[in-house]
Structure formats: C-alpha cells, structure tokens
Amino acid sequence: MDEDEFIEDQVIVVHRIRETRTGVKTSVVEEFAITRSDRSVSTNIAQTMRSRDILVTADNFKPNTPYFLFFDGIDVSNFVTPTSSVYGMNGNPALGTSIRSDNLGKISCSFAIPNSDELSFSTGEKSLKITDSRTNEASSSSGSALYSASGTINVVQEEIISTRNGRVVTEDLEEVRYVDPLAQSFVVDKKGGIFASSIDIHFSHKDVSLPVTVQLRHMSNGFPTQKILPFGEKTLAPASVNTSADGSVATKFSFDSPVFLESNREYCAVVMTNSNVYKCWVSEMGQKDIASNDFIDQQPYAGSLFKSQNNSTWTADQLKDLKMTLNRCKFSTGTNANVVFENSPYEAEKLDGNPITSIEGTKCFRVYHYSHGNYDEKKSNITITGVVGNRTGSIFALADDTITRTGSGNMTADAQSLAGVAVSPSTGVGCVATITTSTTASTSVVITNPGSGFAVGDTISFTKDSKVITYTIDIVKDTLGGIPIDYINRTHTAGTSDAKTTDGSAKILADMDSYLITIPNSVWPTRVDTNDATPNIQQCMESTGGGGINVTATANVYFDTLHTMIPSFELPKTTIATTFRATSATQPVVLSSPVNSFVKDSITSNITLNSNNTLATPKLVASTINETNEMGGAKSLETTVTLFSSSDNVSPTLDVDSLGVIAIQNRINNVDAITDVSLATAGNFASDTNSIANAFVPSTEAKGDSNAAVYMTKQVRLENPGNAIHVLFDGYRAFDTLGTSSEIEVYYKVLGPDSNIPFRNVGWSLATIKKQVPVDATDFKEYLYEIEGLSDFNSFSIKIVMQSDSSSNIPLIENFRAIALST
Numbered sequence: 001m002d003e004d005e006f007i008e009d010q011v012i013v014v015h016r017i018r019e020t021r022t023g024v025k026t027s028v029v030e031e032f033a034i035t036r037s038d039r040s041v042s043t044n045i046a047q048t049m050r051s052r053d054i055l056v057t058a059d060n061f062k063p064n065t066p067y068f069l070f071f072d073g074i075d076v077s078n079f080v081t082p083t084s085s086v087y088g089m090n091g092n093p094a095l096g097t098s099i100r101s102d103n104l105g106k107i108s109c110s111f112a113i114p115n116s117d118e119l120s121f122s123t124g125e126k127s128l129k130i131t132d133s134r135t136n137e138a139s140s141s142s143g144s145a146l147y148s149a150s151g152t153i154n155v156v157q158e159e160i161i162s163t164r165n166g167r168v169v170t171e172d173l174e175e176v177r178y179v180d181p182l183a184q185s186f187v188v189d190k191k192g193g194i195f196a197s198s199i200d201i202h203f204s205h206k207d208v209s210l211p212v213t214v215q216l217r218h219m220s221n222g223f224p225t226q227k228i229l230p231f232g233e234k235t236l237a238p239a240s241v242n243t244s245a246d247g248s249v250a251t252k253f254s255f256d257s258p259v260f261l262e263s264n265r266e267y268c269a270v271v272m273t274n275s276n277v278y279k280c281w282v283s284e285m286g287q288k289d290i291a292s293n294d295f296i297d298q299q300p301y302a303g304s305l306f307k308s309q310n311n312s313t314w315t316a317d318q319l320k321d322l323k324m325t326l327n328r329c330k331f332s333t334g335t336n337a338n339v340v341f342e343n344s345p346y347e348a349e350k351l352d353g354n355p356i357t358s359i360e361g362t363k364c365f366r367v368y369h370y371s372h373g374n375y376d377e378k379k380s381n382i383t384i385t386g387v388v389g390n391r392t393g394s395i396f397a398l399a400d401d402t403i404t405r406t407g408s409g410n411m412t413a414d415a416q417s418l419a420g421v422a423v424s425p426s427t428g429v430g431c432v433a434t435i436t437t438s439t440t441a442s443t444s445v446v447i448t449n450p451g452s453g454f455a456v457g458d459t460i461s462f463t464k465d466s467k468v469i470t471y472t473i474d475i476v477k478d479t480l481g482g483i484p485i486d487y488i489n490r491t492h493t494a495g496t497s498d499a500k501t502t503d504g505s506a507k508i509l510a511d512m513d514s515y516l517i518t519i520p521n522s523v524w525p526t527r528v529d530t531n532d533a534t535p536n537i538q539q540c541m542e543s544t545g546g547g548g549i550n551v552t553a554t555a556n557v558y559f560d561t562l563h564t565m566i567p568s569f570e571l572p573k574t575t576i577a578t579t580f581r582a583t584s585a586t587q588p589v590v591l592s593s594p595v596n597s598f599v600k601d602s603i604t605s606n607i608t609l610n611s612n613n614t615l616a617t618p619k620l621v622a623s624t625i626n627e628t629n630e631m632g633g634a635k636s637l638e639t640t641v642t643l644f645s646s647s648d649n650v651s652p653t654l655d656v657d658s659l660g661v662i663a664i665q666n667r668i669n670n671v672d673a674i675t676d677v678s679l680a681t682a683g684n685f686a687s688d689t690n691s692i693a694n695a696f697v698p699s700t701e702a703k704g705d706s707n708a709a710v711y712m713t714k715q716v717r718l719e720n721p722g723n724a725i726h727v728l729f730d731g732y733r734a735f736d737t738l739g740t741s742s743e744i745e746v747y748y749k750v751l752g753p754d755s756n757i758p759f760r761n762v763g764w765s766l767a768t769i770k771k772q773v774p775v776d777a778t779d780f781k782e783y784l785y786e787i788e789g790l791s792d793f794n795s796f797s798i799k800i801v802m803q804s805d806s807s808s809n810i811p812l813i814e815n816f817r818a819i820a821l822s823t
Contacts, residue, residue: 049149051115058107059235062141072126083108183224184322185268185303195258200250200325207275214253219266231257247281281323342635348552356547358481363519373556376586376597383491388548389478394450397475405467410439418462428454482541512588554623559663560808567655574652579604582619583636598630670803671706709802721792722820727785729816734777736809743803750793
C-alpha cells in the first residue's frame, strides 16, 4: 500500500428433476432457504434441475488462457458455448468449444444445464467452477459461484429482503498475489431503505490493462464481511475508468440490477483490483481538500475507511473516508405498473419407451402419453417424432401391377393371397400379397404383409397355378406393424365429422393417458383400381407395440391448480397484485363436456402470487402447434403482476430470471359404463367400419378400474373372523359450474377363512351408505357405511372411487376409518 504525505490518494490492490400412492389432492410444497436473525427455513419439492441456458460471466482471470467448466464437480465443457469468437479457442464460438479469457481476463459463455437420462443434476445449491485445470485439480487461475435451483420460492413477509442470497467471496491463500482492498462503511438513513442503482468512485491513477471491481457488502460487528449483496458487484475495464488530478471526475459503477439496502443497517463499498496501479481519492479529518483548499472538519457519512491485506482482516482508519457517491433509484408513485408474463413455447415431451401400438386391420395407431392434455378431439393437433419401426425395407409400392405371367397356360381369374419370393438382388423376406389375376396377367396387387429387407429396384416373384409373376419394387419404407413410420412421424391435424376436415387431417380420439390416431386417406390413399397411383400396402397388418426410446410428442399442459413461481418481495408502502388469463380445456374422458379447448379467457382472474390457486374450471397451456393452428399464434397463458408504491425510494420487486409456474392436474373422471369411455370408434374418413373401443373396466372388477381417482386400502388380516364392516370418513363434495356434484363411492371385498381364492382375484362389491349426505361446499360431512350380514371373513379391503365431471371440482376425504366387527 502506497500513501503519500498529503493523503491525496490511496492505492488499492486486490485479488479477485414412479412409484406412487395417491388418493386426494396434489398441492405444491414450498421451497425456501434463508437465514436471518438466526432463523432458518427450508423445505423441498423438485428432484432435478430443469434444462435451461445460463449466461456465465467472469472477470479478473488470467488473460488469454483456456478454461474449463465444472458443475457440481462434473466436467460440463461439452455443454458450454462461448458468447463470441473472442471467448472461444481459435475464435470458434460453437457449442462444446473450449472457452478462453480475453486480454483483460474476462470470460463470457452460455452453459446449458443438461437434463437427460445420461446426465442431470438434483435441485439445490451447486457450485459452478471455472478453472484452467483440465482435471479440476491444482490450478493457477480459477473462480466459482453458487447456482441454486428449486421447485418454488416462498414469500415470507417482513423477512425476505432479497429474492436471492448473497454471494460469499473466497480466496486461495496459498497463492502469492496482491490482496489489499479498500472498504468504506456507510449507513442508509432513508426511512424504508433504498435501492442502490450505482456508485461513483474517484480515481487518480488506473492500470492500462487490468480491470477494477466495486462490491457492496454486509457489515458485521462494525467490520466488512465477505458476503456480497445480490447484484452488488460491478467490474469495469480500464477504458471505462476515469481519472483526475484533483478528484473532480467520477467513475460510475452501475449495478446489473438495483440493490436493496435496508434502513439503519450498516453496509460497505469495497474497491478491488489485481493491479497495484489504481489509486482512489480519500479525505482525512484536519487535512485540506485538494480541490477547494478548505480544511476538512467533518465526516461526510457515518462510516469509516477500512484497509486489508488479505480481504478478510480489516483495520479501520477513523479519520479517513473514501470519496464516493451512492446513487439510489427514484420510483414513480401513485400509479400502477403492470408486468405481463406469457408462456414460452412448450416443447414436445419425451415419451416412455415403445409408446406406439399399431391396430391390426386399420390405419390406426395408439400413442401412450401420460396426462397429455390433447383431450379436444375436434381441435387437438399433435406432432410426433422419433418413432422407429420394427421392420426396415418393407415393400410399400410396386412399379406396375399389371404383369404378364411367365410360361404358357392360363391362370384362374380371381384374387388369392400369395407369398412372394425375392429374386434379385434382394434378400428380403416375408412379403404376402392378395393378387387379382386374369387368365394371362395380374390386374391388381394389395400387399397384406410388406415383409422386410427389400430395396428399390429389387424384384419379387409370386406363383399362381404354377405360373410366375415377377414385380419390380418401386418404394420401400420402414414400418411398425405394417404402418410406414413416416405416417406416424408427422403433425397430425385434428379433423372429425363436426370439425375441420381439411386435406391431411387425422381423426384423433383421446382418453386421459393415450390417444388413437387414424391416418386419413389424403395421407395414406385407398387403392381404387389397377391404374391408381397409390401404394400397394393398404392397412396395418398386425397389432404390435414399439417405436423405440426416443419418441417425442407435443402436449398441452392441462391444469386445475396454478402455482406461480415469481420470486418477489413487498416492502412497506408497496403492494403486488396478480391476475391471469388462461385457455379453456376440454375435460378428459367426459363425452358430454360442453367446453372446447383453445379459447383464451376474455377477462382476467385474480390469483395469489406464489401460492396454490384452485380454479373453477380447468385450463391449459397449449403446445406450440396448437397455439399456431387453433389460437392464431396467441399465447395461451398470460400473467399480469401489478406493482404499486407510495414512496419514491422503495418498490416491490420481482426476480424475472427465476420465474415459472407449476400447473397441477387433478386426475379424476366419471366412468360408470362403457358408453362413458371416449374412444368409441376409429376409422378413416371414407368409412367408420373399424370399431376400436377402449377397454371398460367396471369398479367391481378385481383388477383395474376405468375411473382415474381410486384409493384402496391394503389387505387387512383379522386374528378372529368378522361378519360386518363399518366405514367412516369425513367427506367434502361440491357442485361444479354446471350444477353437477362430485361423487364418492365405497366398495369392499372380503375373503373367508376357508377360501382358496387369492385375495387379489376377489371382486369388489358396492357398499350402501347408511344415510344420504347432502352436497355441501362449505364444510366436510360425516359419511357412514354399515356393511352387515356378511359371511365370516378374516381378510377385507376397502376401495373408494371418486368421480367428477369436472377435474376442477374434486371430492375430498379425511379422517378415514374402517372397522371389522363380529355381530
């Protein structure tokens, strides 16, 4: 540290993400972690971090040096993209290119957090480290920061003073380097606190290449700490630093976001650099002001200048103060400011392995897609990709159907199913076709099994009445159950008899976790006659499952409860109000649903920020293809946050870098008969001759149930036989917006002491309630079932089926008891 006789200036030298049991209602569990006044609150929700791009910037590193990124100790350099050629090795800014620092020691890159089967990270706080060591071991230059990810962030009034935690400065004490910062303490005397926007520092000297950094830190017990306030750090290159011989010219350090400083709490401004050239202007009590020549006879602020040689241990100089100006934000008062958030494009979801099932004798296939949200059979559009077939080189079309037989003599003029034999040069096998013949030639060919292993230009022969007919293969495709996979891997535009039936539209029939798609004739033409230029394969040849492990399909996010995740805090004299507009949703597996999807709300609804908001009717966030095709490109979810302040020094705050929503779907329906099951028929637009019904499983069956909301107790074994069961619980039922109530049904099954039937194979019986309970949306009511007159049993189980025509109107149960009696 160099200090001249007249205290004109002072040098500062510094270093720098399924096995579940459900039965009632899903809700969001809060996640928040903060320590203040010796109080810590922490809960948990999400398991893995979602994939997102993070902008990584770093200063004060060794110039012109290659660096590597480690996240939670794992090398993630392959997921890093330099933001420009300046920060990429050999001037390459491509993904996976090694990054490098520029000649000022700055690094800038984008890190895409991976979330795949191969690599993902659990939620929580992880360290992101930049180091010049390829193995993350001993290094000559490195730095780290903490990244935190969680399902949601709670708001605790009067406790949270920032939406983010402060960052702690760490130093490598084994290295020999300059460590000699300056710190100036100060106290905010503005009632309610302020938001600092920038700070002005006055320099007399600067380095020609190395940058300088200013930080806002907490004070503790009258001394600077190593904890930096969120957003309270700014680094400037020498070109942005101003100097003057009399301290009259300032250098403004503007923070990336306003920094909240509490009233009557002590903070400090720390000036740091890796250079020993920078000098800052200070004042000293009793000395002359170099600019005005006046004696300095009072302290400008209630603070002190601190010096340190290791950025940890500080020495106060009570007579000196750093020349600086802390600038605050001045907010508009008395008027509302609206911040509008819209959903980002909802990308396709990766499905479970082999989610496609072909349907023999049809042009249909079923897709198993959990809670897909494509429940509007008139309007849903679905894009499927990544399906692979179970056969390659299947014959799709022949060059010519009318081929003269080889050899003399006549053939029978009829249609027969014949197996083909590959001639040359193919080794294809398995092709079967129905060939219609005249006495001398074939007149048409319909392939019923396209086989596999064929190639375009190969020939295949069929023998009829000892005569040979040889065809040239014109088109081959990969198939799944005989369906060409390019007919599956496409956008399926909805079209039914009472909706749009444009060219290329498909019939899409949906239930809660799957949908059945019929490929239309405009895509897969029906063969009419011999001269028709249509494929020889006409329909699926077998029912089989497949598709592979990389199948994706677009989905709508269907929800009944909305929980925003917008980190925020309100200060005294400020308020935050939130409204939203979403998009209508068709109920899953409710044929009488009067609601069409993709109609955006015309009016807004009030919701509570960062809390569970139960909706009167279900809504959805539409997939990009549905926003485009059905909503004219409009966004399907819009949230408006209204900010208000009555004081110009404070404002409510939102953290827009961490926002999101959690959308909760209640899995409930109302299925009492096969007519309630949505998938009735599936055919093409020429005829609906192909009947493909969903499997209906009544609640009395031993295994399965077509109702989605079912709770079953475990098998209860009795030491002494019983002959009666009493079931009691407190239940809640309400009417939906159309005046239909939700329902609760109770079933039971028993097993006698001498029975040899496995308990799991015993069917269920419907129990009768002792006294009907009226629907009451105001409170829980007691439900009592007295099941008596049974034969002796020593095992029993209870099953509760919950039903509703609206997934937003669900029954609730608490205080459940089941008692076996011997009467």
